Amino acid sequence: MQAIILQIVGLLIITTLIVLFYSKPNIESVETKTYAKLIGLNFLFLVVGISTYIVAKLIGNFNLINILQKTYMSILALLNLYSMFYCISIYDKEEKLSNLKKILLSITIISILLIIALPLNVIFEGDLLDGEGLSYDVALGHTILSFTFFLIITLYLLIKKYSLKKISPYIILIILYLIGFLIRSCYKELIFEGFFYAYILFIMYNTIENPDVKMAKELVFQKKLAEESSRKTLSLIEDMSEELKSSVKDLELISNTKIDKNNIKELNNVLSLFQENSVKLNDKISSILDLAVVKSEPRIVTYKYETLDMLDKLKQFLEIEKEDKIKLEMKISNKLPSVLYGDEAGIIKVVLYFFDLVSSILSKKNILLEIDNIIVGNFAKLRFKFITNDKSILNYVVEDKKTKELKLKITNSINYEIINNLLEKTNGNITIIKDKDNVNLILSVNQRLVSEYDIISEKEENRNIKIKYHNYSGKKLLLVDNNNLKLKEMKILLKPYNIDVTVAQSLEEMGNKLSDDETFDMIIIDDIIPNFEIDSFTKEIIKDQNGILNYIKKQAKYNITTIIMVTPNNKRIEEQYIKYGFNAYIIKPVNKENIDNVLNKYFETK
Template sequence: MLIGMSAIGCSFIYTIIISILYFLKKKTKNFETNIYNVLLILALVNMFIELHLCVNVLLKVDSYSLYNMFLNRLFLITIFNWVTVFTVYIFKIAFSEKEKIIKKFNSKKMKILFIIFIIFIAVCLFKIITLRIDQFNDGVYSYSYGPATDFIVIIYGMYFFSWFIALIFRTNKKRFIKYLPLFIFIIISGLALFLRQINPGILLNSLPFSFAVLLMYFTIENPDLKLVEEIKLSKDKAEQLNTDKSNFIFNITQEMKKRIILMKSNITETLASNDVDVIKSNLHKLQSIVDGSNKMINQTLNISEEDIIKIEKIDNKYNVKNLIKETTLAAKNKIKESIDFRVSVENNIPEYLFGDSIKIKQILTTIIENSIKYTKKGFIELRVSSVIKYEICRLIITLEDSGIGIDQKIINNIFSKREDNDYISRNLNLNSVNKIINLIGGTFNINSKLNRGTKITITIDQHIPEEDTKNDQMAEYIKDLTIPKILLVDEDLNNLERIKKMFKNQNIFIDTVIMGEQCLRKVRNGEKFNLIIIDYEMPKLNGLQVFNKLKTEGYDIPVIITTDSDDVNIKKKYKEIGIYDVIKKPIKKKDIENIITYLKEN
């Protein structure tokens, strides 16, 4: 008996160590880890009870006492529960990949099987509790026997048979490592039963359980959580990149089709005409189309090359003022004498920032070169300011010129990724800028009037590597905390400006974005808003989809959806799912007053 106690004691100690290591380690929650949790706990309880029974024998506690009989029955119950759970685990790993077998059982059949299994467990437990247990104790050996222990042996035999079925039909090289605990368990269990038949005083009942949980600790599928998160992040980035590329290729293809149609039209007209002037005019048109197409193809190749770089966001510490200086000095060499190029950089911008300086330089270079290209005379003004809150510096880059301007339809096309024949070069360059800004988590707005000029506003959040915020900046931030914040989400820039003006002089901070993804990014980055007003008709993600994502991710921010519909049922339906209000477009003064009242009350 002392040999048995020593074996049980050693098994109990290393199972406790395994349990501590396992439960302290971060792990994924899945079927296998949940099963392993139960097996570990049952193995510990089983060994503890067996040790307790051995101690009772040494202390000469009456074998037929009520307490001792209770421990014996509890010991048999834990053995039955352990092998039952272990059997469930075996069949799960054996048939998890056999979808055809699983599909043969409809939900009704599965329910029947589950009920039969529950009845089987209930009957077995009833038998263990009610059948007689006898005790043998001659001062040297002590063990239990009788109908209850015989019943457990029969159950063991049934489970052994089912395991052999699983081994015969499902073992292969790929899954062998998963079956290793089963092989070891069968061998050790057989050895323990054999030794018990020779010498019942050798108590090795719990030894197979401890060995099985030890081996399962090293074979159970428990991927590292950090690795899983990195893989998921990489997958999301790859999917986003593929979507962007597909949209971009589609847009370029459509543009090339339009150009081919124009070329065919000119060629047909040229072939049908004998007028030299008409032929020359058509040839000039063809030359212009070919030059434009060639230029567009070159830009497409450049943007595709940029995409490869932009797969990864390369953050580094950089001197922001030097970066602006280098970019503007390079631009000055390309500016005509008839253009007044002005640069204004606020002094409160920290000397060093931490972020993707390469992409910021790309953005600055592209918007300045576009402005130079489409401004023949007048001015180009670059203004860079910042808003500092704790360790974040929000760069506000504004570029204003007196150039030819951009039609509102073209601006909408830039943000909706649809191309137009006019301004194709500028359109593609600004699409590229928009794409980069989306990747690094900024905002991009264009205000323009034809023949009067263009104003581009970009905001990008960068980290401050060292604490260099000034006391007056901190005081200003604390003051800002008391001001309500509203996030406006609408792809129509004119509509954003109109709503923003309606909130003027109301002591309310208004932030604007043009896409649902930008709204989600701001909230996920920790920006706080008292209210979100979002248009239902949005590209990619509509207003309702954005609300559902915010709700699913646990963000409890009141949302107002604006829509063209005045259907009362839609408004009622939206309010039932948690949307604060639904406003018919265009937003009126009364709607603004209601919003202001709500913000003051809350």
């Protein structure tokens, strides 16, 4: 059995490859299709080779051995053919070499026919099983032809200065065959062809699978984003058409009105009406476009601004916005914070839209706007109180049956939808309070007194650490931790790098996100996650040799840089994580310096 030991090992390798290859989704390309044929042929090649040896040992029927050996050599010819096809498919994307493929196919078919038809002498002495004769010479000649082809392709790529990455398995195959022939001079009984092919197909698997699968998933993800964007655009167009239809009809009615051109007063009235309706139409179009912009912005940009400067801008805009018939009085508290962190432009926009909404539903146009704030911890809730004695506004107010709170009930208003979208992004809300004399419509928006980053920077582990931040926009990171506070702190630390951060709070959630079409450049995973204490987590890795990493690769189907956050310990567990395949570790607590080192190491372009 010593003669076929390499064949048995090769059979185990190729069986594993077949399971791996077909258990994952693959891109339908010439390259992957050819690879599928290669692993199938190699499996048959090894099975026939092992069977031939067993038959020779157990039965010794030379006629049966002759048939099996010719089958073995015919499969070898097909393996050589598809290996040449594979080399062509890598660099001939436009299929300009289709004629060459036809020539190689013809040569292979003729070779197989000759292998079958020509005589073959079976050599079987002790553990040695071999052959000789014209049939054997044809099989050998076809193999030499394929190896010559591999060398020519290699020389061509070297001259053209192309990458040899994907052709390298066949360069290795030639070297292995040369080594095999040298070994066989001492151990003539060894059969190595099937094992060598299995070995180079194992190498090849890692050159064709991961990059393509990642690219395919990213393309599918981008396609979904485009389809969603298209759906929203169509929805917006439909909303726009319904919203504008009435205004356009009003203009059409005015244009069709018969006018006595000699009656100047009537002419002025019609022109004035036409102008008024044109302005309304323009306002509706502007509001619809503003709504589209608000909905398309995924998040609010937070920055530092001066409160009084923001209110001064608001005053100027309100003066422009309000009509002559609207009387607006403003009272601003003298206890407002001088500086806030938030979205200055977003606040101005939501207040202006709210003012426009309130003034449009009032009969009496007298409004008092009081601006104050409530401070809770590191937050300041800015309150814009629109106070009116016009009770007609209650026609647009309903009481919630459960909470007894008053709420606005306004339908078919784009401005109201814009307000709700902006408030959702700024954690704001609308409160309505009525008393004996007045109705108070309070617009509240939460802002920070201190930036989140400043708070994190003041923590002990981050003090006196100065960082020169790099812009890693376009990079995607998956953050895995079950601690909400730690997730929030990590996202704050990562924010200056402009990285797109996605979070998962369990292994199952991580697996779901990895198996989705969106791809990631890095995973940072905590060593303590649900159902895994630090020791059991380590045992899980040791038990399954890098089980968590295998799980990540199985779900993602492409390679991802994986960093683990390690709890301080005396056992140097972090070194075990590196041993079992993690790219790097961060000793907790995570601070600005160690996260910066990891990001720069794996994201910074040299």
